[in-house]
Amino acid sequence: MEDFFNSVERFVKEQITPHINDWDEAGEFPKSLYRTAGELGLLGLGYPEELGGFECSLADRLKLSNLICKAGSGGLLAGLFSHNIGLPPLINHGSEALVQSIAPAVLRGELISALAITEPTGGSDVANLKTRADLVQVEGQPHYRINGEKVFITSGVRADWLTVAVRTGEPGAKGISVIMVPGNSKGLTRTPLKKMGWWMSDTAALHFQDVLVPASNLVGVENKGFRIVMENFNTERLMLSGASVGFARVCFEEALDWAQNRQTFGKRLMDHQVIAHKLADMRMRIRATEAWFDDTLARIDRGDISDQLIADICLLKNMATQTMQHCAGEAVQILGGMGFMRGTKSERIYRETKVMSIGGGAEEIMKELAIRQLKW
Ligand SMILES: Cc1cc2nc3c(=O)[nH]c(=O)nc-3n(C[C@H](O)[C@H](O)[C@H](O)COP(=O)(O)OP(=O)(O)OC[C@H]3O[C@@H](n4cnc5c(N)ncnc54)[C@H](O)[C@@H]3O)c2cc1C
Structure with missing residues (x-):
């Protein structure tokens, strides 16, 4: 494993970090990066070997995410790893044939996967989603006909496969299903969206007009999709928490380096007590969040699946994103005017804090x- 992480570190240093500013300005990173990441095994970490992945602990997956964080772009992390929210529902609940036809190619970086839950009428209230999928016969074969809209979907334009939450039944949580929809489906329109941060990540609005997919693209059991969506959120929230602490650390390190080298009023910034205290506070919040994080991972390793654990994951996400917000804000302040300039990691991360919360x-x-x- 150590060799693997060393090669990831090299990959981030040599093939990502030097291009991060350009990719952000361009509003995209090259599609070829999926293949490179796939060949290195980055996309398959934590996935079953029979699908081309390699299984590892949650802690190792988070270590990988932290190494990518060092490049200082949440947009890259969200885009390159959008399969981490798109694939689990399929792998955990989809038919063998459906899984085999999609997952291995995604883990190799040949296909891109995205998750589409949020709608223009609301993202928090998932149980009330409105996009409809009706069972119809097309040339004697059962199909779902999908109509509706999704919004803010990461990798939405690029995705070859969209894992879509739809309404197949009664109002509320008991009428939701999950269906795999090819990105190039007839009747699907995908529009890129401009945003405050995560510039290099593709974020899209999706419009479904009479999109037809075979009924065999259903993931799990019809009308039992709400649970699938919720179960997926726990891992997503942990990963977001891990990334938030990772980005907080990047801001801290940039600010510390700046404070140790910049001179004002005849001494290092670091030697002004106000600045030193800011850095101490940043470290304090990072260390406290890391400790909570490690405790959560240890509980998961021990097999804890209690309601308390779920509650703590929700609160940990808040804690971690607040730590990131605090550290990004203070880092920009310590960097002064330079912190407001495009090109520093803290400036980019500052713009990316809101999306994390x-x-x-x-x-x-x-x-x-x-x-x-x-x-x-
Ligand atoms: C860059 C980006 C990428 C994203 N990627 C994806 C993706 O890949 N797939 C996907 O499905 N979604 C994605 N999302 C959507 C994201 O998950 C939603 O934005 C989020 O769940 C909130 O939903 P909403 O924006 O509709 O806000 P709303 O649900 O309308 O809520 C608006 C505000 O009101 C608050 N609020 C709502 N209800 C209550 C309540 N009962 N009590 C108190 N406060 C409340 C919310 O906390 C929020 O602050 C992405 C969003 C962004 C910005």
């Missing part, structure tokens, strides 16, 4: 969910 379950919703799990 909105995506994958917004801060307010995390508290609501935690309170419900704790049965207060």
Whole structure:
């Protein structure tokens, strides 16, 4: 494993970091990066060997994500690894034939996978989603005909496969299903969206007009999709928490380096107590969040699947994103005017903080969910 992580570190240093600013300005990273990452085994980490992945602990997956964080771009992480939210529902609940026809190619970096849950009428209230899928016969074969809209979908334009949550039944959580939809389906329109941060990540609005997919593209059982969507969120929230601490650390390191080298009023910035205290506070929040994070991983390793654990994952996401926000804000302040300039890691991460406390379950919703799990 050590060799693997060394090669990832080299890959990030040589093939990602030097291009990060250009890719962000261009609003995309090269599609060829999926293949390179696939060949290196980055995309398959944590996935079953029979699908071309290699199984490892959650801690190792997070270590990988931290190494990618060092390049200082959440947009890259979100885009290159969008399969980490798109594939698990399929792998955990899809038919063998469906899994085999999609997952190995995604893990090799030949195909791109995305998850489409959020709709223009709301993302937090998943149980009320409106995109409809109706069972119809086409040339004697059962198909789903999909109509509706999705929004803010990461890798939405690029995706070869979209894992889509749809309404197949009654209103509410009991009428939701998950269906695999090819990105090039007739009747599917994909529009790129401009945003505050994550510039290099493809974020799209999707419009489904009478999109037909074979009924065999259903993932799991019809109308039982809500659970699949929720189960996926736990891992996503952990990964977002891990990345948030990773980015907090990047900001801290950039600010520390700056403070140790910049001179004002005849001494290093670091030697002004106000600045040194800012750095101490940043380290304090990072260390506290890391400790909570490690504790959560240890509980998962011990097989804890309690409601308390789910509640703590929700609150950990809030803690981690607040740590990232604090550290990005302070790092920009310590860098002064340079922190406001495009090209520093802290400037980019500062623009990316908000999406971390909105995506994958917004801060307010995390508290609501935690309170419900704790049965207060
Ligand atoms: C860059 C980016 C990438 C994304 N990628 C994906 C993706 O790949 N796939 C996908 O499906 N989605 C994706 N999302 C969507 C994201 O998950 C949603 O934005 C998020 O879940 C919030 O949904 P919403 O934007 O509709 O806000 P809403 O649900 O409308 O909520 C708006 C605000 O009100 C608050 N709020 C809502 N209900 C309550 C309540 N009951 N009590 C208190 N406060 C409440 C929320 O916390 C939020 O702050 C992405 C979003 C962004 C910005």
